[in-house]
Amino acid sequence: MIVFEDVSKIYHIGDAEVHALDHASINIEDGEFVSIVGPSGSGKSTMMNIIGCLDVADSGRYLLDGMPIEDYSESELAKIRSKKIGFIFQNFNLIGNLTAEENVELPMIYQKVPREERKKRVEEALERVQLGARKKHKPNELSGGQQQRVAIARAIASRPSLFLADEPTGNLDSATGKEIMKLFHELHEQGNTIVLITHDESVAEQASRSIHILDGKVLDDAGTFAGRKKVRL
Ligand SMILES: Nc1ncnc2c1ncn2[C@@H]1O[C@H](COP(=O)(O)OP(=O)(O)O)[C@@H](O)[C@H]1O
Ligand SMILES: [Mg+2]
Numbered sequence: 001m002i003v004f005e006d007v008s009k010i011y012h013i014g015d016a017e018v019h020a021l022d023h024a025s026i027n028i029e030d031g032e033f034v035s036i037v038g039p040s041g042s043g044k045s046t047m048m049n050i051i052g053c054l055d056v057a058d059s060g061r062y063l064l065d066g067m068p069i070e071d072y073s074e075s076e077l078a079k080i081r082s083k084k085i086g087f088i089f090q091n092f093n094l095i096g097n098l099t100a101e102e103n104v105e106l107p108m109i110y111q112k113v114p115r116e117e118r119k120k121r122v123e124e125a126l127e128r129v130q131l132g133a134r135k136k137h138k139p140n141e142l143s144g145g146q147q148q149r150v151a152i153a154r155a156i157a158s159r160p161s162l163f164l165a166d167e168p169t170g171n172l173d174s175a176t177g178k179e180i181m182k183l184f185h186e187l188h189e190q191g192n193t194i195v196l197i198t199h200d201e202s203v204a205e206q207a208s209r210s211i212h213i214l215d216g217k218v219l220d221d222a223g224t225f226a227g228r229k230k231v232r233l
Contacts (some may be wrong), residue, residue, distance in 0.1 A: 001162075001193065002028040002051055007060035009046050009216075019048040022216035023060065028195060030161075033188040035196045037204035041203050043170025044197045047071065048166050050179035051195060052085055084113055090167035092147040094139040094154075101126060102134040104154045110157065116156075125153035129183060145176035152183055162193045167201055181206050 020043045028034050036044050049055035050062055053069065061208075064080070072080070087093075094103045101122050108118045116213040126132050129149035131195040138190065139147050148168060155163060162186065169177030188194050196207055204210045212219040 001030045001065055002026065002195070003061075003063040004047075004050075004057075005061040005063070007050065007057045007062060009043075009050065009055070009058050019023050019216045021050070021057070024213070024216065025060075026211055026217045026218055028193065031188075031191055031193055033184070033196070033208045035195040035198055035204035035207035035210045036213060037198055037201060037210050038073055041201055042199075042200070042213045043216040044213060045166055046216075048164055048195070048197050053081050053089060053162050082107065083158055084160055084162060086152075086158060086163045088148070088151055088155055088163065088165035088168045090170040092139070092144075092151045092171075094147055094150055096139050098139055099136050100142070100150045100153075102221035103139070104157050105152055107154060107158055121157045123157075124154075125157040126150075128156055129153045139233060144172050145177070145179060148176075149183070150171065152180070158186070160192070162195065163187055164197075166197045167199070168196065169198070169200070177203065 004024050006025055007021050008019065008023055011018040011020055022043075024043070024047065026047075036047060038044055046055070050057055053064070056069070063071075069077075095106065104122045104125055105118050108121065113121070118175045122135075123132070130150055131149050131153065132148060134142060134146060139150070142150065162177050165184070168184075169180050169192065172180065184194050184196060185206075194207070196203070198204050199229045
C-alpha cells in the first residue's frame, strides 16, 4: 500500500545540503501497525509528509496503493489527504476557539458531508475516544491527553483507512501516552493501517513492526513482533 523506492529528499540551506531522506526504501502493507523510529533530525517528519502527500520526493518513487504518486491528479491527492488519511500531530493542531465537537466536525464541512451525517459522526467519534461528556469544552479547558483524543476523534470522523501520527505522545506523560497508544491499537484491530512516528523506542516497540531511520537512511525494514530485529542506534 505504501511503497518507497529509493526516496531522497534534500533541503538546501545556503550552500549546504541536508539529506533529510537518503535513498530510503520502505514497504507498508494495508492493515499493518508500523512505527517509524529514529532520533531527532533523522528524517521522520519528512517521511511522514511524503507518505501523507503533503510533500514530494526529489528522487525515487512513492507508490500509494500500487500507483506512483505523480500519476494522481491534484484533486485525487486532495481527496486522499482529506478522506483516506487521518493525520495526528504532536501539538494536536486543534482550533482554540472551537469546542471539541466543532473541531471534530470542521473537516467534514470541507468534505461536504451532509449536516445530519456530520452530527452523527461527531457523536460517535467523541464517544469512541470517551470524550462525549466534554464535547462543549474548548481545547484550553482540556488536558493534553484529552486534546489528543479530540484530534484522534477528528481523524476518526472522516473514516480514513490510514492513520499517520507524528510523535502523538510526544507532549504527554507516559500514562496518558499509553491511553493514546491503546486507541491506536483499537483502530488497528478494526482493520486500519497505523503509521506511528516517534523518537521513543519504548513507544515504537508497541507497534507490530518498527522501521528504523538514521540520517535519512532506513536501517531496518524487517522483523515482526515475534522476531523483532534490534538495531542499535
Ligand atoms: N523545511 C526544511 N528546510 C531545511 N531543512 C529541513 C527542513 N525540514 C527538515 N529539515 C532538515 O532535515 C532533516 C530531517 O528533518 P525531519 O524530517 O524533521 O526529522 P525528524 O522528524 O526525524 O526530527 C533535519 O536535519 C532537518 O533539520
Ligand atoms: Mg519530526
